[in-house]
Amino acid sequence: MATAPRRPLVSGNWKMHHDHIEALHTVRDLGLRLKPEDVARVDVSVHPPFTDLRTVQTLVEADNLPIGLGAQHCNDHDRGAYTGEVSPQMLARLGTRYVIAGHSERRHVFGMSDEAVAATVQAVLRHEMTPILCVGETGEERAAGQTEERLTLQLTAALTALDPGAVASLVIAYEPVWAIGTGTPATAVDAEDACLFVRQTVERLCGAEAAERVRVQYGGSVNAENAADFMAEPDVDGLLVGGASLDAATFVEIVRASQPGR
Numbered sequence: 431m432a433t434a435p436r437r438p439l440v441s442g443n444w445k446m447h448h449d450h451i452e453a454l455h456t457v458r459d460l461g462l463r464l465k466p467e468d469v470a471r472v473d474v475s476v477h478p479p480f481t482d483l484r485t486v487q488t489l490v491e492a493d494n495l496p497i498g499l500g501a502q503h504c505n506d507h508d509r510g511a512y513t514g515e516v517s518p519q520m521l522a523r524l525g526t527r528y529v530i531a532g533h534s535e536r537r538h539v540f541g542m543s544d545e546a547v548a549a550t551v552q553a554v555l556r557h558e559m560t561p562i563l564c565v566g567e568t569g570e571e572r573a574a575g576q577t578e579e580r581l582t583l584q585l586t587a588a589l590t591a592l593d594p595g596a597v598a599s600l601v602i603a604y605e606p607v608w609a610i611g612t613g614t615p616a617t618a619v620d621a622e623d624a625c626l627f628v629r630q631t632v633e634r635l636c637g638a639e640a641a642e643r644v645r646v647q648y649g650g651s652v653n654a655e656n657a658a659d660f661m662a663e664p665d666v667d668g669l670l671v672g673g674a675s676l677d678a679a680t681f682v683e684i685v686r687a688s689q690p691g692r
């Protein structure tokens with residue numbers, strides 16, 4: 431039986447940019463620019479800072495915008511004495527659909543371990559949201575020929591406790607650390623090689639069906655000019671976009687460049 435084609439997901443990770451007023455303007459602008467044909471075959475999500483989520487949720491619901499609400503991180507506990515943290519339960523109550531887990535900035539700036547990333551993925555799934563699990567090697571690891579080893583370790587830590595059905599529902603973002611925010615993206619061929627390796631690793635860990643269904647994004651210096659090249663690769667099922675997602679017009683161009691069969 432042929433499996434349904436994977437539906438691309440284009441996600442805008444705003445990081446620590448746009449306060450809630452700027453978020454209001456950006457999402458309103460996105461809503462005006464995104465046409466039904468742009469989202470007929472592509473899913474779109476935005477991941478604003480926590481303080482913006484309620485504003486964006488209200489707008490998305492009121493205007494029925496074709497945008498999935500996303501968060502950038504969460505704690506793995508539902509409540510408790512965790513000063514400064516936000517729980518997956520709180521995000522789920524707000525209608526959040528996607529939560530980024532283990533972004534390289536969480537791993538490298540805030541010391542998030544592979545184990546903490548795995549706990550976050552499980553917590554997000556427990557609340558019926560979709561984790562966007564980030565993996566990727568540093569420049570030093572790449573130079574030392576350790577890309578596949580690093581990806582294997584990160585994927586094994588995050589996926590082994592999950593059942594294959596849950597893995598099939600995940601999004602995994604391959605984001606090489608050296609390409610993030612540097613203006614130096616991976617080549618489309620390198621992105622494809624790594625995304626294929628991610629899929630093969632999922633197959634080894636969780637079986638063929640999970641590997642066939644899991645969506646693998648590329649992220650790292652994606653822009654309106656290079657998006658179509660990444661999306662033309664067979665194992666790249668979407669994009670995780672940082673800087674270029676802050677401007678609605680540019681982000682919509684990236685969504686348009688991500689249409690299947692374009």
Ligand code: 13P
Nearest residue numbers: 443610611650651672673
């Ligand atoms: P840039 O697109 O700004 O390189 O950021 C990528 C990223 O980290 C998205 O999560």
